[in-house]
Amino acid sequence: MANERTDRLQYDLSKIGTRLRALRRERSWTLEDLAERTGLSRAYLSRMEGGERQPSLSALSEVAHAYGISFSSLFVPEPEVQNGVIVRGRDAAVQRGRGLLYSRLSTSDWAFNLQPMQVVVPAERDEGEALYHHEGEQWLYVLSGKLGLNLSGEDSVLEPGDAAHFDADQQHRLTALDGRDAEIILVACAVPYLLLRSYL
Template sequence: MSPAPNVDPERELRGLSKRLKALRDGRDWTLDEVAERTQLSKPYLSRLEAGERQPSIAALLSIAQTYGVTVASLFQEGEQAPQVVVRGTQALLKPGNGLQHAGLSARAGEFNLRPIRVLVPIGREGEELYQHDGEEWLYVLRGRLRLILGREQHVLEEGDAAHFDARTPHRLVAEGEGDAELLLVATTSPRPLLSSYL
């Protein structure tokens, strides 16, 4: 079956590749992360973003579900509707500096707040202190947490919260017999936060 006269397949493919790249950049995900979430290979996704490969219907369905958009929106010109909700299935924990963390906003690059779920494992190795521009607020969901903040140390129980200047050297340590889980909100750009703290 030949395409409709007003449809240019090459132009559609170029538009799709740009939208896929924009969706991934908007969530600050790597190709490896998208591959894990979609169960598609990294080389295949890379070729889609480069406009060098035509996607299958199954691949488009998986990609759309991962980003929380419709398949049709992947081909629509103009601005994509912003993703407001992040489902639990999208917020996968990943490792970083001895912690497990998951971003809780698909729009973190657009706003000043960076909400993150953090799992601090018992027996986390190392003693490095981290610091970056901005401020942090954290809330302990589960377990017991020792917050090292400059020369001070604070032990936080479930339900406790802390708010501090992130330029102060700091470290999170799980206390007691199990891991500590917390919500952390930082006011800083995503890349400095992830590179310096996570």
């Protein structure tokens, strides 16, 4: 387990380093140029770009400020022209995955850290007994029906108006109870949570 976490952190650091180097080269800056603008040493910046150093949040903040971009844009590109996203109900196509029916409530999940969805958990779910886990965290709110939530083997029953917030890296399962579909709003959090969690 420790080796897996180390490998995962090294992979994340490598991706961040590649992104930082690309941002600097887009501006035709040298490491010395960036060091002068951030107050960080050239050697420190070089190790950050090479994925050899776990950067502090303050260092990343200084780099983002020097580039004139948001903190989250150190991890993913900013949209070229977009102040926000509006999704009309008629445009939210229903998709199926892992036995669930869901509609994305944002069209730019690559540009933001939150991925909101309206989800229907069918009463007769094909993969109802399967447990899942993945990076990030999830928050959900029950709109209708009765929802069974299993977190690492512990079962809870949620009714309309109830909410849950959990680390999605633990085993979890959603089940519709009482023979009726359950409808929920689910919000998943993506990068940069992956990096932030490595500091906790």
